[in-house]
Amino acid sequence: MPSVMLRKREDGKLLFYIAKKDLEETIESLEFDTADKWGGEVLLGDGSKYYFEPLSPAPKIPTTLQAKRLAEE
């Protein structure tokens, strides 16, 4: 369960950053991305997948959240 820092890049894309792993990637897709439900599976720019417990309401970005790493199929 790495903690992930989320921030918006200048072009509006979400950045997914894990300090311990030096991983800084853009979020390509997010399962739930509405005002009252946010989270689920995320696909990163490098093809790896993580999972956020769905949150409601959506968190204020920038923030730090716990994510689970999903096995790549």
Added chain:
Amino acid sequence: MAAMTREETEALIAEVLEVYPEKAKKDRAKHLAVNDQSLEKSNKCITSNRKSLPGVMTIRGCAYAGSKGVVWGPIKDMIHISHGPVGCGQYSRAGRRNYYVGTTGVNTFGTMNFTSDFQEKDIVFGGDKKLAKCIDEIEALFPLHKGISVQSECPIGLIGDDIEAVSKNKAKDIGKTVVPVRCEGFRGVSQSLGHHIANDAIRDWVLDKRDGDDSFPTTPYDVAVIGDYNIGGDAWASRTLLEEMGLRVVAQWSGDGTIAEIEKTPKVKLNLIHCYRSMNYIARHMEEKYNIPWIEYNFFGPTKIAESLRRIAAHFDDTIKEGAERVIERYKAEYDAVIAKYKPRLQGKKVMLYIGGLRPRHVIGAYEDLGMEVVGTGYEFAHNDDYDRTIKEMGNATLLYDDVTGYEFEEFVKKIKPDLVGSGIKEKYIFQKMGIPFRQMHSWDYSGPYHGYDGFAIFARDMDMTLNNPCWKQIQVPWKKAESESEAVKAVA
């Protein structure tokens, strides 16, 4: 030598790796790469931030160096105790030339060395009492200090001293900030983790001191300069430009900085990051907690300065945008004259760099402004995000080397034959004896500042002074010279 092609560079890497045993070769191969600008992500071509293997010569430092030497050390009105045996503090004392204003020993302490000087009995019985005594003595001898940081050396972690408890107690006693920093040298693979630990210590022990206190009057133009250590006066040369364009620099982290400035930083509107590697952690934290955006900037060479000033100004209103243009315009004659003078003397020269933090990519623009070309670059302790940012700055098919070993660096230089090598003190004399002009790019070879427009003039002068120094023609002994000349004569005849 003409620019190398991708195949030639790859062949060079393979050739240099040839001498290693199989296992070491496999490991080192991951750290050497040929630059490919089409890549978005560096992890496709280079591995970084891994432990250096025993048996190769590495130039890296330790976590203590990253915390005490880089991040905490320049904070001038605090006293940084090198907690442990005397050597770590004494041998690194005042080496980074972080300039500051103040009276050393009275209200500023930058170039002094404070240590708890561990002896055998402190290792056996623990050093907490000694630390407490040390803090009392400091308070008595230097009453004008504004705080203390306890920079752990290796033994502290090994014997399990509770420096946090001592710090809390003593902070109450003396009524000033006392920060325990767990930066024992054995942590992490290089000084890079020391930066992170130091950032976290600032976050936990200093940064929130003035939360909820609005007595500090703010303006919409408040910024903080983060990750500029004022080496040779760099931060001052940067600060003048920012102030000229209408911004108010509230804090300098940490060159010529004070603890009060650090406590006030959460009140600023924008954080400006120069050294991304050593201070991005705190910028990310402030973005999250205080909602302060941050941007990276680069104050080496007029092209990058203009770019950075405009990017900074884009975060503010029109008065600042006009200010940025005014600043660029004002210095134009000055830097054009510098380029006109030095470019003809430096045009087409090739440079190889091997430095730390931000410079392997940041100074490329300054060299290009002088018509020079950077043909190889590498970091001592970078992470992948640094290489992500480097790929775009470097030319195609140039050489990238991470945590390069002494042997590899020498071989690369012998093969590529650059006109100038920029690295640190440990490399300096090797290359000078090989007859290659060399600049120390960690401490600017006791010159500087190199930041800002004023710094660029000094940078250009220094590069010219080194490259076109007549001594390089005297490197070869006369009888050898006569031989090679007579051979040339024979060849012609």
